[in-house]
Amino acid sequence: MKFTHKLFFSITALLTAAFMLFGSFMLFSYFNRMLERETEQGKRENLLFQTIYDMVYQNMEKYGAEFAGIQAGNSATERMTDQNGTECMILETDGTITLEGSLKLPQDEIRSLAEEMIRTMDPGADQVYGVRRVGTCYYLLSIITDQATDSADTVYLGILKDLSGIYEERSNMMRQYGIALAGLLVIGGLAAFLLSKYLTRPIEQLNRTAGRIAGGDFEKRAVYQGTDEIGELSRSFNRMTDRLVRQMEEKELEAKQKEDFTAAFAHELKTPLTSIIGYADMLNSYELTEQERGEATYYIFSQGKRLEGLSHKLLELVGMDRQELEFKKLPTKELEENIRDTMRIPFERKGIRGKIDLQKGVILGDRDLLLSLLYNLLDNAVKAVEEGGFILMKGSKLTQGYEIKVVDNGRGIPKEEIARITEAFYMVDKSRSRKEGGAGIGMALCQKIITLHQGELKIDSKLGEGTVMRLYFPGEIQAVNNKSNRGAKGGI
Structure with missing residues (x-):
C-alpha cells in the first residue's frame, strides 16, 4: 500500500x-x-x-x-x-x-x-x-x-x-447525527485525501527522481527545497547524489588512467626493446664493419640506459609512498644555490635566459624530494622553450607558508590537457617528448611530492605563449596517519 x-x-x-x-x-x-x-x-x-x-x-x-x-x-x-x-x-x-x-x-x-x-x-x-x-x-x-x-x-x-x-x-438525534457524521466523513475524507496527496507529493517527486537517477540520468536532482524534514531529506539526497556521481566519475577516471598507464607503459617498453632486439639480431646475423658494429652497440647501450632510467623513475614513483620521510626546515637560499648549480649547464646548452630567485625563507619538507620537484619543473620548462627562451623561478614568503613560481615563455599547454599532465606517461606532444628523452613521468612525480608535503600545485598556461606553475607549501605539515606519509617525522 x-x-x-x-x-x-x-x-x-x-x-x-x-x-x-x-x-x-x-x-x-x-x-x-x-x-x-x-x-x-x-x-x-x-x-x-x-x-x-x-x-x-x-x-x-x-x-x-x-x-x-x-x-x-x-x-x-x-x-x-x-x-x-x-x-x-x-x-x-x-x-x-x-x-x-x-x-x-x-x-x-x-x-x-x-x-x-x-x-x-x-x-x-x-x-x-x-x-x-x-x-x-x-x-x-x-x-x-x-x-x-x-x-x-x-x-x-x-x-x-x-x-x-x-x-x-x-x-x-442519533439518526440525525448519523447523517451529519456521514456528511462530515465524506467532506473530511476528501480533505484528508487532498492533504495526503499534498503532503506526500514531495516524497513522490523524490521517488521519481531516484528512479530517473537509477535509470542513468545523473543530472537529475530533487527540486523540493522546503524548510521541513522532507526539504532536508531532499537536500541530503542531492548531496548524496552529487557525491556518488563524483565518486563514479573519479572511478571512471581512475580506470581510464590505469588503462592509459598500462598502454603507455607497454608502448614505452616496446620502442626501445624493438630497437635493442633489432640491433642485437643484426650483430648476430650480419657481418658488420667496425663502425657499424660500434653504432649498433652504442644504440643498444643508449636504449638500455633509457629503460634503466624509466625503471628508476617508476620505482621512485611507486615506492615514494613507502619511504620514511624526514621533514625539516630547509632554507630557501640553500635550495636556490643547489638548483642554480644544477641548471647552469642545461640553460647554457640551449641559450636560455634563466633566473632563479628564492626569497629568503624556510620550507618544511624533505630536501631530496624538494630538489627533485624543482629540478623536474625546470627540466620540463627547458624542454618547452625554444633556444634563447626565458625561464624564471621566483620564490615568495607568505604569511602562512611559501610560494614558488616557475614561469617560461615556451610552447604552452592546451587548456583541455592541463588537468591530465600530472598523470603517469601522459605527454602533450608525445613525439617531441620522446625525442627529448621524456617518458611522461616527471609531472606525476612532482604531483606526488607536492601531495606528500601537503602543498598545492596550480598550472596556468596559454598555447604558444608559455606556462606558469605555482607551488604552495604550508607553514606547518599536519600529521596524517595514512599510507601516503607513513613514517613522517620532524618539524611537524
Missing part, C-alpha cells in the same frame, strides 16, 4: 473515531441531563402527591380512617393528574391499587412494576424510583411510603411518568 493511501486511511480513521466519540459523548450527556431532570421532577411530584394526601387525610381523619383515606386519595390524584403524561397510584398493603391518569397501562402491569420497585427499596428508606420499559415505551416510577397516622396501615403513593418522548428524541 502506498504511503499516500496509508496516510489517507489513517487520517480518515482518526476523524471517524474523533467524530463518533465526541458525538456520542454529547448525545449521551444531553440525554442523561434530560433524564435526570425528568427524574428529579418525578420525585418532586411524588413528594407533592404525598403532601396533598397527608393534608387531606389529616383533615378528614375525624370522620374515620376509611373515609379519610378515600377522600385523601381522590383529592391527591385529582390534583396530580393535571400534570400531562402523569399517572398516580395508591397501593395499599392488602394489594388494592387505585389508579388515576392518562397513561392507561393495564392495572396488573402497573401493580407488577410497583411491587418490584417496593421489593428493591432499601431498609429504612421511604422512597424509591427507577426507569422501566414496558413494550416500546419507557416510564419513570417513583414510589414513596406514607403513614397518615401511627395506627394506619402503610400506603404506597406512586407517580408513573411516560418518558418515551425523551427516548424518542434521543433516537431522532
